[in-house]
Amino acid sequence: MSNPRLVVDGVFKTYPSAEHHRPAVPVLAGIDFAAARGEFIVVTGPSGCGKTTLIDVIAGFLECDRGRVLVDGRAVTAPGRDRVVVFQTLALFEWMTARDNVAFALKAMGVGAVERRRIADSWLERVLLGGFGDRYPYELSGGMRQRLALARVLAAEPSCMLLDEPLAALDSQHRRMMQDELVKLWRDHDRTIVMVTHDLDEAVFLADRVVVLSERPSHVREIVPIDLPAAREERSRTSPRFRECVEHLWELLRA
Ligand SMILES: Nc1ncnc2c1ncn2[C@@H]1O[C@H](COP(=O)(O)OP(=O)(O)OP(=O)(O)O)[C@@H](O)[C@H]1O
Ligand SMILES: [Mg+2]
Known part of the structure; x- marks a missing residue:
């Protein structure tokens, strides 16, 4: 990929033990992927595998032990206005x-x-x-x-939006409305989006590529390109190819 907007390069993270009799928690074990300008990346994986940790590292809230994150070629060392986060546990003023x-x-x-x-x-x-x-x-x-x-x-x-399960708390009707809104937003603006979700239909509906993480300590199990037309519509959801993509992700997560 020439000139990627975001590069996650060999990122490792272990949480040190809070008390000396407890072991440290290795979470990320070498995560690699890149996102092009205007690309929609979905990250999925088993609960507790380190998705929020990964978002926090990309956002610059958390320092990784090894590896690096680059936004427009510059190493991330702190939070910045080029990367804005919607948290899993949401924070409003x-x-x-x-x-x-x-x-x-x-x-x-x-x-x-x-x-x-x-x-x-x-x-x-x-x-x-x-x-x-x-x-x-x-x-x-x-x-x-x-x-x-x-x-x-x-x-x-922001040029880079980091979304950690932003739609998880919504009822299914609003969830689909917001998925449509995200697709429109992403099409109309040149945003790079990295979004975490457990919902595989949502992943396929939104993503250019889906990064599937393994159990903790996690690595990238596979990066699945979603080869559906970029302009996703409600009726894309029932197409055979759409269902195949969802099945493939499901197989990967079960493996
Ligand atoms: N501050 C912390 N200190 C120690 N361990 C932590 C800390 N934050 C998270 N962990 C541990 O790291 C692992 C990954 O947590 P993380 O929140 O990144 O997972 P996740 O993939 O986002 O999970 P979920 O899908 O449930 O949101 C978990 O085992 C969790 O207990
Ligand atoms: Mg999480």
Whole structure:
């Protein structure tokens, strides 16, 4: 791949033991993959295999023991505005309205107040929270909070989006709506997305390639290219090729 946006190169991570009688926990055992500009990478693997750890390393929240992460050729050493994360356990600013939550990153980017409000409201519309701009997070349901967290990241327009099971808390109807929204977003903008999910239909619907991790300490079991047309539609979900891709991922995870 020439000029990849993101490179994960031989990343190892072991959590040291918290107490001396407990063993250290080796989690990542040499993870390698790259993402091109505008590519949608899905990461999947057994529970506890180290997906969140990997996202934290790419984000720069956690230092790896060996290996490196490059974004646009530069080594990641700390969190940066080029990589924005939606966390598995979501973090919202509880003391700010929904609109201010979304506008937060825009303020840091120097966008003026009127424009901030316009952009924030348009993202709230897109995650189906139009009309909730003045509400506080505690006034929203779990699914609404999740969509708000997603809007907050989308509004920041990072070149690299890291999404750790961003749709896991949504009911199936909203989940599919948000999958469509993610596909649109990714098609309309030149975003590189790395997203963790356990949902194999979701993985195939969204990904250009799926990175399948093994049990902990994890390595890349296989990188599966999803050779479906880039413009995924609702009816892609029932095509024979779509089902084959899902089956293949399922086989890999079971192995
Ligand atoms: N701060 C920590 N200190 C010690 N061990 C940790 C820490 N964070 C995670 N672990 C361990 O590392 C392993 C991987 O955790 P991680 O959260 O990365 O997995 P995951 O693949 O995201 O799991 P899930 O699919 O359940 O979200 C687990 O065994 C977990 O117990
Ligand atoms: Mg996780």
